[in-house]
Amino acid sequence: MQNGPTVAVAAGTPILAPxxxxxxxxxxxxxxxxxxxxxxHAGNRIPRVLGDLGLDETxxxxxxxxxxxxxxxxxxxxxxxxxTFIHQTYSRLVIDCNRRPGAPTSIPPVSDGTAIAANAALxxxxxxxxxxxxxxxxxxxIAAEIERRRAAGQETILIALHSFTPSMNGIDRPWQVGxxxxxxxxxxxxxxxxxxxxxxxxxxxxxxxxxMDIIDHTIPHHAYPPRLPYAxxxxxxxxxxxxxGIAAWSERVFAALEEAYRSYQQF
Numbered sequence: 332m333q334n335g336p337t338v339a340v341a342a343g344t345p346i347l348a349p350x351x352x353x354x355x356x357x358x359x360x361x362x363x364x365x366x367x368x369x370x371x372h373a374g375n376r377i378p379r380v381l382g383d384l385g386l387d388e389t390x391x392x393x394x395x396x397x398x399x400x401x402x403x404x405x406x407x408x409x410x411x412x413x414x415t416f417i418h419q420t421y422s423r424l425v426i427d428c429n430r431r432p433g434a435p436t437s438i439p440p441v442s443d444g445t446a447i448a449a450n451a452a453l454x455x456x457x458x459x460x461x462x463x464x465x466x467x468x469x470x471x472x473i474a475a476e477i478e479r480r481r482a483a484g485q486e487t488i489l490i491a492l493h494s495f496t497p498s499m500n501g502i503d504r505p506w507q508v509g510x511x512x513x514x515x516x517x518x519x520x521x522x523x524x525x526x527x528x529x530x531x532x533x534x535x536x537x538x539x540x541x542x543m544d545i546i547d548h549t550i551p552h553h554a555y556p557p558r559l560p561y562a563x564x565x566x567x568x569x570x571x572x573x574x575x576g577i578a579a580w581s582e583r584v585f586a587a588l589e590e591a592y593r594s595y596q597q598f
């Protein structure tokens with residue numbers, strides 16, 4: 332496959348021009364719900380100065396670039412729950428907002444077999460510029476919202492929304508939904524597992540198809556130290572491929588969140 336041309340960015344050139352969208356969006360900032368929805372990989376835009384990262388349109392719109400369906404799912408859930416939804420705008424191939432800056436997978440040179448030419452050639456200064464322009468504002472917005480809610484006495488349960496491919500490396504993934512969790516206060520994540528398990532039509536992954544570990548950044552960074560309850564929800568992308576599927580899953584996730592919240596309050 333012939334990729335598009337890469338763009339050399341001169342030192343000191345801003346990553347985002349003044350007329351480009353901001354790196355983070357906050358939907359329903361006055362939402363009264365205890366749930367704070369997060370979309371680490373909701374967007375797939377590429378800053379103009381970076382061209383196309385050396386990728387054709389097919390690569391820029393497949394799963395390596397973003398979590399397909401999550402922006403629309405989060406928007407529906409925000410309205411259904413009266414919840415704030417904080418989500419990023421730019422592709423995870425520019426910089427992954429769910430990775431620690433400087434981590435090997437933060438700006439991947441290769442993703443699911445696709446070489447990202449502009450990332451392979453990136454130097455430390457270029458990586459730092461992307462982190463400052465996109466990653467830092469996104470994480471700072473989450474931190475500020477958590478602090479605002481704490482000061483206002485508003486309960487906060489962090490819900491990170493993600494989606495995953497039906498197969499990876501030739502292996503089919505049987506789960507329709509998975510809940511990721513690890514350290515910190517994982518009680519709500521376990522309540523979500525139990526809530527989804529009530530639906531006999533679902534195969535629910537417990538730390539599947541991924542496990543939450545030191546690679547993840549957003550939930551460990553914001554939830555673990557203050558022991559905020561949390562859950563990272565992974566939904567298979569073929570189930571979010573159209574408006575009907577997204578609407579159906581918004582109702583499914585809404586019901587699971589409500590059930591889990593009732594159970595969680597009894598812990």
